[in-house]
Amino acid sequence: MGSQWFSDAREMFAAAREAALDMERARRQLEMLEGGGRGRADGPKVRAGSIADPMRRVDGIIDRSRVLEARIETDAELVDYACSVLYGREQDGRGGVCVLCSPLHADVLWWRYPGAATWEQVGMAVGYSRTRCKELAAEALDLCDAYGPDAVLDGRGLAT
Numbered sequence: 001m002g003s004q005w006f007s008d009a010r011e012m013f014a015a016a017r018e019a020a021l022d023m024e025r026a027r028r029q030l031e032m033l034e035g036g037g038r039g040r041a042d043g044p045k046v047r048a049g050s051i052a053d054p055m056r057r058v059d060g061i062i063d064r065s066r067v068l069e070a071r072i073e074t075d076a077e078l079v080d081y082a083c084s085v086l087y088g089r090e091q092d093g094r095g096g097v098c099v100l101c102s103p104l105h106a107d108v109l110w111w112r113y114p115g116a117a118t119w120e121q122v123g124m125a126v127g128y129s130r131t132r133c134k135e136l137a138a139e140a141l142d143l144c145d146a147y148g149p150d151a152v153l154d155g156r157g158l159a160t
Contacts, residue, residue, distance in 0.1 A: 006149075008141075008145050009085075009141045009142075009144030009145045009149055010141050010145075012082065012085075012144075012149060013082055013109060013112075013113040013141065014113070015078060016078050016079050016081070016082035016113045016114050017112070017113040017114070017116050019074075019075035019076075019078040019079050020075070020079050020113070020114050020115070020116045021116050022071065022075050023071075023072050023075035023076060023079065024116075026068045026071045026072045026075070027068075027072060029064075029068055030065060030068045030069065030072070033061050033064060033065050033068070034065070079114045082113060082114050083110065083114055084096065084153050085097065085144065085149045085152055085153045086098060086106040086109055086110050086114075087106055087110075088153065088154070088155055089153055089154060093106075094155065095152075095153060095154055095155030096152055096153055096155060097109060097140045097143065097144065097152060098155075099155040100143055100147070100152055100155060101139060101140050101143055104126060104128075104136060105136050105137075105139060105140040105143075106140070107125070107126050108122055108126055108128075108133050108136045108137050108140070109137055109140050109141070111125045111126065112133070112137055119133060119134060
């Protein structure tokens with residue numbers, strides 16, 4: 001995963017937000033499948049007097065589980081990359097936006113994008129107004145665009 005897939009930081013972080021939301025949906029679906037899928041009507045329909053292959057439903061559940069697991073893995077890679085841009089390669093606060101801007105900038109972006117929070121929730125989480133959070137996010141996104149996400153990830157800025 002890398003920044004080469006995105007035209008700018010806003011697009012990359014927006015994709016990370018969508019991935020976080022999709023990952024949560026896929027996890028809920030996977031839990032439903034593993035829990036027996038109560039309330040689901042996607043298996044083979046059995047009418048009175050008919051003989052259905054009982055393994056067909058099991059095979060369908062296994063196939064759907066594999067698709068969901070692959071989707072979760074792909075989404076997690078993008079979310080992890082975004083978190084690395086925010087907090088450094090090891091996500092320990094020694095790189096990324098956290099060092100080149102501030103931990104506050106990184107936290108605002110985390111809550112909004114990988115955290116998939118609304119602007120109101122971001123403000124409550126970091127203790128700033130919604131408007132100020134949007135300003136901080138814009139500053140951090142501009143920094144990512146100026147230096148490039150891969151350089152920011154290492155906390156390099158323009159240094160080589």
